[in-house]
Amino acid sequence: MVTFRLPRLFEKKRGSRRTGSQAWGQFGEACFYGSLLVAGVVFTVILGRRILEAPGFASISLWTWLLTLLLPGALLSIGGSGLARLLTGWGRSEEGMAALRRFPEMFQPSGRGFDANEFPSVPPWENFNNSPGTMLRYRLPLESAESWSVFGFGLFAVLWNAVVILLAVAAGVDFVGGQTDWLLLAILVPFVAIGIGGVVVFVRALVLQNAVGPTLIEIADHPLRPGDRCDVIIGQGGIGMFRQISLSLELEELATFRQGTDTRTERRVVREEPVAEWRAITIAPGHRFEERASFEVPAEAMHSFASLHNAVTWRIAVRVEPAKWPKFTRHFPIVVLPQRTGPTLLNTPPAGIATVGSGR
Amino acid sequence: MSRTAGQERLEPRVVVNFDRPSRRYDPQETVRLQYHVAGTGDAQVRMIERSALWYTEGKGEEDLGICFFERITDAEHLPPTQRQGEFAFRLPASPMTYEGTIVKIRWCVRVRLFFKGRRDFVSEHVFDVGELPPAMPLRQPPTAPR
Amino acid sequence: MRDDATGRESVPGGEVNPFATKYTRLGAVEPLEEDGRTFDPAAVLARLESAGGCGVFVGPHGSGKSTRLEACARAAEDTPRAGLSRAVRRVRLRRRWDLWGTLRAVLGMPAGGLVCVDSLEQAGRVGTFCLTRLARLRGVELLATCHTPCGLPVMAMCHTSLELLKRVVEQLPPHAGLVSQQDLADAFSAANGNIRDALFELYDRAETARSRQRS
Numbered sequence: 001m002v003t004f005r006l007p008r009l010f011e012k013k014r015g016s017r018r019t020g021s022q023a024w025g026q027f028g029e030a031c032f033y034g035s036l037l038v039a040g041v042v043f044t045v046i047l048g049r050r051i052l053e054a055p056g057f058a059s060i061s062l063w064t065w066l067l068t069l070l071l072p073g074a075l076l077s078i079g080g081s082g083l084a085r086l087l088t089g090w091g092r093s094e095e096g097m098a099a100l101r102r103f104p105e106m107f108q109p110s111g112r113g114f115d116a117n118e119f120p121s122v123p124p125w126e127n128f129n130n131s132p133g134t135m136l137r138y139r140l141p142l143e144s145a146e147s148w149s150v151f152g153f154g155l156f157a158v159l160w161n162a163v164v165i166l167l168a169v170a171a172g173v174d175f176v177g178g179q180t181d182w183l184l185l186a187i188l189v190p191f192v193a194i195g196i197g198g199v200v201v202f203v204r205a206l207v208l209q210n211a212v213g214p215t216l217i218e219i220a221d222h223p224l225r226p227g228d229r230c231d232v233i234i235g236q237g238g239i240g241m242f243r244q245i246s247l248s249l250e251l252e253e254l255a256t257f258r259q260g261t262d263t264r265t266e267r268r269v270v271r272e273e274p275v276a277e278w279r280a281i282t283i284a285p286g287h288r289f290e291e292r293a294s295f296e297v298p299a300e301a302m303h304s305f306a307s308l309h310n311a312v313t314w315r316i317a318v319r320v321e322p323a324k325w326p327k328f329t330r331h332f333p334i335v336v337l338p339q340r341t342g343p344t345l346l347n348t349p350p351a352g353i354a355t356v357g358s359g360r
Numbered sequence: 361m362s363r364t365a366g367q368e369r370l371e372p373r374v375v376v377n378f379d380r381p382s383r384r385y386d387p388q389e390t391v392r393l394q395y396h397v398a399g400t401g402d403a404q405v406r407m408i409e410r411s412a413l414w415y416t417e418g419k420g421e422e423d424l425g426i427c428f429f430e431r432i433t434d435a436e437h438l439p440p441t442q443r444q445g446e447f448a449f450r451l452p453a454s455p456m457t458y459e460g461t462i463v464k465i466r467w468c469v470r471v472r473l474f475f476k477g478r479r480d481f482v483s484e485h486v487f488d489v490g491e492l493p494p495a496m497p498l499r500q501p502p503t504a505p506r
Numbered sequence: 507m508r509d510d511a512t513g514r515e516s517v518p519g520g521e522v523n524p525f526a527t528k529y530t531r532l533g534a535v536e537p538l539e540e541d542g543r544t545f546d547p548a549a550v551l552a553r554l555e556s557a558g559g560c561g562v563f564v565g566p567h568g569s570g571k572s573t574r575l576e577a578c579a580r581a582a583e584d585t586p587r588a589g590l591s592r593a594v595r596r597v598r599l600r601r602r603w604d605l606w607g608t609l610r611a612v613l614g615m616p617a618g619g620l621v622c623v624d625s626l627e628q629a630g631r632v633g634t635f636c637l638t639r640l641a642r643l644r645g646v647e648l649l650a651t652c653h654t655p656c657g658l659p660v661m662a663m664c665h666t667s668l669e670l671l672k673r674v675v676e677q678l679p680p681h682a683g684l685v686s687q688q689d690l691a692d693a694f695s696a697a698n699g700n701i702r703d704a705l706f707e708l709y710d711r712a713e714t715a716r717s718r719q720r721s
Binding site: 258309 | 387414416418419420421422423425452453454455456458460461462463465490492493495496497498
């Protein structure tokens, strides 16, 4: 007898068990976040129209202002971010999503999957080799883009201070009108403090990013193998004096553990090979510090490795000490393949999986 | 033996002999081994699974990758003559055995016995792929004097 | 190494760090009482039944709540009722949205079954109320872990002690002198009584000792 079941629009994965179809579950989740997004748009239109049609700003109550700013904003941000997360994770398992969140984005499989390449569990390197350099063959991407954090600080500062300004205007209007709202004033104090702090953090991050400038690394070959020697060019932007700029090759281990609601990720640098160091550098406006060096991957080095919860990553570390700003380090991951051992075949045999009957 | 109340207590063991006493292989080499099952008494073994895999060990969740998997089944039970055997598999190019600080990578073969009554027993035997030196932590946490 | 309780033997080829998560993860270590005595899951299940079918383990992070919950789940699976094996379902609440799945788990259980919920504090007061009411209506028993008392009968207050840590370490593979009694005391203190964190700390100490031995 065939049994038909209604699709479960909300499902979650519990360990190794599912409560329903993942596809229907994701569809249900998309409907949920989509409805929040639509509700946010509707509220924005309704409340915005109410404000625009009001005879004057003074006639608009504080709660209308708060409702207009906070409710649509919350609905739009929750709905939008949920949909964005869902779209990026479409078709991926919970473990796959967790792995992508922890590893640099250039480790995203190029559609073939980690184990489909000739070196199982070695992260794919196609994303690296898609970026040609201007002086050497490849330009390496940064481990984590810093511009997003500056953008985040800026967005927070703008949104938060917009709310602060509106509350301050409302409090001022009340004060001028002879009605002092002490509760509103009490709320304003911490809001203003946080708003000022947000602006300071954002400006500092922006100035720092412009003052010290971007760092670029180009290498002559990629991926590398133990024992390989490789040329590297470093370019550092910025203006002014730099006490020191140094290059090194690092090996880092990463381990993630989850139990209950606890998730801990630990990183440990287990190897550091100095490559080059420059001191007392002055960068004139419109110019860039540029130098060439070479490094050797140690002959007995472990190859790059990545699994769902663990990784062994090689990277080039650039440590910069500006004269007037805090020192910082930028990391550029590279992929190191296993040592050459005898003839190397491009295609490793697939895992042998067979069920053998006893033949009785 | 795995937990089942009221069952006879068995002490199965699986003896594995690798073709190299050192149990050290290079990537893409073929590993050959023989095994035999002992200590099962009159218990009925209905299935044997034999596999080769790598797994991680350390401070993170365990991950694993299967290199070879084979299942020997029977509707009733496997006679003692079928509780021994040999198999071979070719190692992939990676990963290599790695003795890190918070991440270690190990290779092993597993022979899993399935008994009647849903009990099972797994025997794991580690071997090495490659010959990498162990990693040393750069900055060592404090240790109390002994 | 051989563990007849789980039906496993392992012939290691390399140096084993006994504090690796492989040996300390949920289910790998038998739960113990604060003073090191063996934990009795059957007694807890009997108390759960007499308390009306809902109960909770209370304690801070790393105090062994999840370990006791898992032991009770296994004991319930191994103890048939009326000649039939008992349905047991494990659920972990990572965030409040997971409550929906937990409610469906209770709905899907037959009467007399047991639902084990890890991290019930994620459900909140309303969620906990709904869950317990639904479980009682369905005739399903509910056993959970929580960081603080949540109104359910407390099956055990989970506390940790240095003695408990020592008994846990005794269950792990031999460390061959890599860590001393002082290391255990220091790790327990550094982890503020959190057994899980203390084991992570001991992992580092064992690795340091081993690297010193190599050099």
